[in-house]
Amino acid sequence: MTAARNTAAGMLLVHGAWQGSWAWDAWLPELAARGWPAHAVDLPGNGADPQRDAAHPAVSLQTYVDALQAGLAAFDGPAVVVAHSGAGVPVSQLAEALPDKVACIVYVAGMMLPSGLGYADFVEASAADVPGAEGIAPYLLWSDDRATTEVPPQAALDVFLHDCPPDAARRAAAKLTPQRESGRALVATLTDERFGRVPRIYVEALRDRSVLLPLQRRMQALVPGALVRSIDCGHVPQLARPAELADLVGDALARLGIVAPSTLSSTTGTLS
Secondary structure: OOOOOEEOOOEEEEOOOOOOHHHHOOOHHHHHHOOOOEEEEEOOOOOOOHHHHOOOOOOOHHHHHHHHHHHHHOOOOOEEEEEEHHHHHHHHHHHHHOHHHEEEEEEEOOOOOOOOOOHHHHHHHHOOOOOOOOOOHHHOEEOOOOOEEEOOHHHHHHHHOOOOOHHHHHHHHHHOOOEEHHHOOOOOOOOOOOHHHOOEEEEEEOOOOOOOHHHHHHHHHHOOOOEEEEEOOOOOHHHHOHHHHHHHHHHHHHHOOEEOOOOOOEEEEEOO
16 A cells, blocks of 8 residues: 655754764755755754853753754744754654654664663663674763763764765764763653654664664664664765665655655754
8 A cells, every 4th residue: 555645844854962963964965956955953052053162051852852843843844854873862852742743753873762761771781782882982082070072083983984985074073072961861751642653764774883783773673663774884874875865765755655845955054
């Protein structure tokens, strides 16, 4: 049976920890070429957000969700929300808050976790039988007050960006900024009645060194129901294989009956 066709208003692109809206720069032209208007956000305290350099930026799951709600308000109708890596948690919470505004969640090597479970606890529970489950964690540089972490550029190249074009990988590694732990140690509260009725796609990255493939598949088992697609690359498909990712996501959305609008546009930046 063919799914009913529904036109999404566009895509809201949400970056992971230490990143900013720039993380989607290589992907935006691919989406535009396929008819998808897209907006890539800077979450509070990240990227070009003015709070980033504040001594104590107000960063929490709620501030992230508030910013994402503002992002959805810019679309004339329900939008597809694409969550890379750690963005999975606030995007899940967004779907809980506004299920009728989220046409679909696309997790790209993302943290698709059940209600009440944080990623650190998930990794700890998996570490005994998933070697390397800690991903980037052993390389992080912590501030004296333990409030922020930074990713050394070489660690970013080795763990996140190992299969990306070398020049683009070096530029991306240099753009990473300190991440407030209050915006990384996140736990969503989700229900079947709200989050559970939003369609989901999970794009697993087969060569991921950050969120290892066994962890991605455990999350798929813990939160069943997503349409799963695979891409043969590391943690950042939108930079390593942007055209392939755009085709894969577009095809998966079409399988769910979700199609692009005819208008072409794309923007980046902090939401206000």
